[in-house]
Amino acid sequence: MLSTLMNGKRGLALAWMMGLSVLLLVAAPSRVHAEDRTQFLITRLQYPPAAGVADDFRIRTSAALGLGSLADVAERDKAITPLCQSLSSDPSDIVRQSVAAALKRLNRPSAASCVRNRLANEGNAQVKMQLQRTLDALEGSSGSGGGGGGSPASSSGPWTPKFVQNARYYVAISAITNNTGRPIEEVERAILPALRGKIESLGGYQLAPAKEGMDAARATISKRKLKGYYLAISVEKFDYAGGNLRVRVKCAVFDYPGKNLRGEVPAGLTQAGVRPGDHSAEQNLMGMAAERAAELFAQNFQ
Structure with a gap:
């Protein structure tokens, strides 16, 4: 055959x-300090892309997921603003979904406002589902376990x-x-x-x-x-x-x-x-x- x-x-x-x-893999060298890695990821998340960065949704998706995995508290706070900006401006559904997932993992209450605003204007069903899960988690609701409350996710x-x-x-x-x-x-x-x-x-x-x-x-x-x-x-x-x-x-x-x-x-x-x-x-x-x-x-x- x-x-x-x-x-x-x-x-x-x-x-x-x-x-x-x-x-989709973004990994800074181990010798790079936490703050340098955070800026590295923020630069690659930016849309339109910064000078020298390809216009590729995969790069931005990787950057969003990388920011969502930050361990240092100060660096996690630093990531919220660029992630929220990406959530409101990036044309890629996959990037916005990745950003929403990253904000859920960072679990900073300061992100709830931008997530709520995007949820009201988001047109993609899968991105909306992730935004709702993120908002539930940030606001302390019971829907943060991945089920999606009454959606077809079940x-x-x-x-x-x-x-x-x-x-x-x-x-x-x-x-x-x-x-x-x-x-x-x-x-x-x-x-x-x-x-x-x-x-x-x-x-x-x-x-x-x-x-x-x-x-x-x-x-x-x-x-x-x-x-x-x-x-x-x-x-x-x-x-x-x-x-x-x-x-x-x-x-x-x-x-x-x-x-x-x-x-x-x-x-x-x-x-x-x-x-x-x-x-x-x-x-x-x-x-x-x-x-x-x-x-x-x-x-x-x-």
Whole structure:
């Protein structure tokens, strides 16, 4: 099957996708003092970028996550203003979500105002979810444990996809293959709402109901004249090598309902300075990696 996939230009595209991994890693040399590292990260978070810094959302995402992992109290306070500025001005959904996650980890009450202001104006569902979690944590509410209070983040409750009137594609999502060692409910809570939310936000994609039967899928695809895809999602074991956390989410793409393999879209994210067992960082990176995998799927399969 792989030899068939690798034929011609389509094969080249699939080979590129199979080797793709998004690395988000900002690490200052160990000899650099804490204040120098903080300024290093602040400069790379800035949008528009400072002179000499590439206009790349991955750099800004890494900087936000790095600021969120600061240990020194004074440096954490110093990071709040640039993070709040980024929250209000950065055009990237992933960067804003990373900033919101960083503010939650820093847990400084002074950030509540900017989070509340952005929440009132944020248009992206996944960023809003993270902003609400951050605000709950900063204001001492009970919603800081990662569940998201009544949102679709809870995979154990009922979930119904919204109807997309002019959809061109029909997308079914598999049960998640969990290699992380974390409870599957927690992995689903990070992956599924992020993946579904990103796909729905792209427009033109009708998501299939969870646990839909094959006959029902065929009937919907035929009646609405849609092109079907099946996404098989797996999450690899977390890698804490070198004092960093690396999370990998793989998305194998099949046609649907035939389930013939079309290719694979892997997405990986790395956050510097994370201690093993940091569940908050693991949840954030799994969600962002799932969103990136959804974006790559939409870009490369039409």
